[in-house]
Amino acid sequence: MPDDVVGLDACATRVIDEPRVEAARAQLLPEDELNDLAQLFRLLGDATRARLLYALLEAGELCVCDLSAATGTPETNVSHALRLLRTAGIVKARRSGRMMFYSLDDAHVRMLLDISREHLRHAKGRHL
Amino acid sequence: MPDDVVGLDACATRVIDEPRVEAARAQLLPEDELNDLAQLFRLLGDATRARLLYALLEAGELCVCDLSAATGTPETNVSHALRLLRTAGIVKARRSGRMMFYSLDDAHVRMLLDISREHLRHAKGRHL
DNA sequence: CTGATATCTGATTATATGTTCAGATATCAA
DNA sequence: TTGATATCTGAACATATAATCAGATATCAG
Numbered sequence: 545m546p547d548d549v550v551g552l553d554a555c556a557t558r559v560i561d562e563p564r565v566e567a568a569r570a571q572l573l574p575e576d577e578l579n580d581l582a583q584l585f586r587l588l589g590d591a592t593r594a595r596l597l598y599a600l601l602e603a604g605e606l607c608v609c610d611l612s613a614a615t616g617t618p619e620t621n622v623s624h625a626l627r628l629l630r631t632a633g634i635v636k637a638r639r640s641g642r643m644m645f646y647s648l649d650d651a652h653v654r655m656l657l658d659i660s661r662e663h664l665r666h667a668k669g670r671h672l
Numbered sequence: 673m674p675d676d677v678v679g680l681d682a683c684a685t686r687v688i689d690e691p692r693v694e695a696a697r698a699q700l701l702p703e704d705e706l707n708d709l710a711q712l713f714r715l716l717g718d719a720t721r722a723r724l725l726y727a728l729l730e731a732g733e734l735c736v737c738d739l740s741a742a743t744g745t746p747e748t749n750v751s752h753a754l755r756l757l758r759t760a761g762i763v764k765a766r767r768s769g770r771m772m773f774y775s776l777d778d779a780h781v782r783m784l785l786d787i788s789r790e791h792l793r794h795a796k797g798r799h800l
Numbered sequence: 801c802t803g804a805t806a807t808c809t810g811a812t813t814a815t816a817t818g819t820t821c822a823g824a825t826a827t828c829a830a
Numbered sequence: 831t832t833g834a835t836a837t838c839t840g841a842a843c844a845t846a847t848a849a850t851c852a853g854a855t856a857t858c859a860g
Contacts, residue, residue, distance in 0.1 A: 558836090559738055559741045560735050560737060560771065561734070561735075561738055564731050564734065564738065565731075565734075565741050565742045567730070567731060568731040568734065568738075568742035568743075569741075569742050571730045572723070572727065572742070573723075573726055573789075577789075577792060578719055578722055578723055578726070579719055580792050581792055582716075582717050582718055582719040583717070584788055584791065584792070585713045585714070585716035585717035585788065586713070586714065586717030587717070588710075588713035588717070589710050589711070589712075589713035589714030589715070589716070589717040590710055590714070590847090590848075591707055591710040592848075593710075594706055594709055594710045595700070595701075595706060598701055598706070599696045599700065602695070602696055603693075603695060603696040606689070606692065606693075606696065607689075607806085607807095608807060608808095609686055609687065609688060609806070609807085610687055610688050610689055610693045610696075613687045613693050613697075614696035614697050614700070615696075615700065618849085618850085619806085619807075620807090620808085620809095620850075620851080621848080621849065621850085622807095623806095623807060623808055623809085624808090624809090624849085625848090627808080627809090633795050639856095639857090641806090641857065641858070642805060642806045642807075642856065642857040642858065643688065643805095643806060643807080644806080644808095650791060652787050652788070652790060652791030652794065652795075653791065655787050656784055656787055656788060656791070659780050659784055659787070660709055660712055660713065660780070660784060661701075661705075661709065662780060663712070663781065663784070664705060664708050664709055664712070666780065667780075686805090686806090714817095718817090718818075720818075720819090735836085735837095736836070736837060736838090737837085746819085746820085747836085747837075747838095748819085748820075748821080748837090748839095749819065749820085750837095751836095751837060751838055751839085752819085752838090752839090753818090755838080767826095769827065769828070769836090770826065770827040770828065770835060770836045770837075771836060771837080772836080772837065772838090
């Protein structure tokens, strides 16, 4: 059989740069890590959640009703959104009486929010 | 009318920490910026696209068929994915003969990928 | 206890989007 | 030119998920 045909996990595709492909394959992230990473980004990739996160980035800590007021998001939506973010370890909650105060739970996420905002500013106008 | 009821864009929600809410509102990102940010994260938030991006992060530059081979993704999917990423300015393309070589187009995105991977490592095991 | 408030939850619906397939385009070799 | 190859495109389908609504839980005041 020809040696330029791959028979592993891919379909029979011709490979142009064999060593580079091998290197890339060797460093592929494990499936579960990749899914976790994708999930992290997906959670940041919704306007409603992003609004909440940037509000928390600025305000530090806010209760559900204040988050609702500050972002103009119905409280139910805020609650649903925060549950997803909390389960993923992106925000943390602190109870005080009948209120729950939320804040960002991770320095890396804070960095992601910052850098992405910066990216946007720099990327503006570069592409058609 | 009572002064603890908000009547601007939100529904009539009671506000707990008025000044903090005002501050958060004043610093809210404009809608279009927020949509762009959410779109950026959403594009990173898919396992197939993330696989391709991390492959490019490691390999530097790969053509479609090599990306397909390296990640085990059908070439059609690779092409669809790369179009979205290219339109958003996340990857750039270089033609060489009948092949197209793709690579990451933005230092910030590279940072996002790095930091998120780091986040994952550190966050592993912290939450239930 | 009862009532009021803040938040949460589950189910439904509507929308968005990743995947697949068939075929189109573009480049090169002969 | 013709044929082969690499990539792209559009449409149909299937799945995921955000928004909405009704009602549940939890905390506190009286």
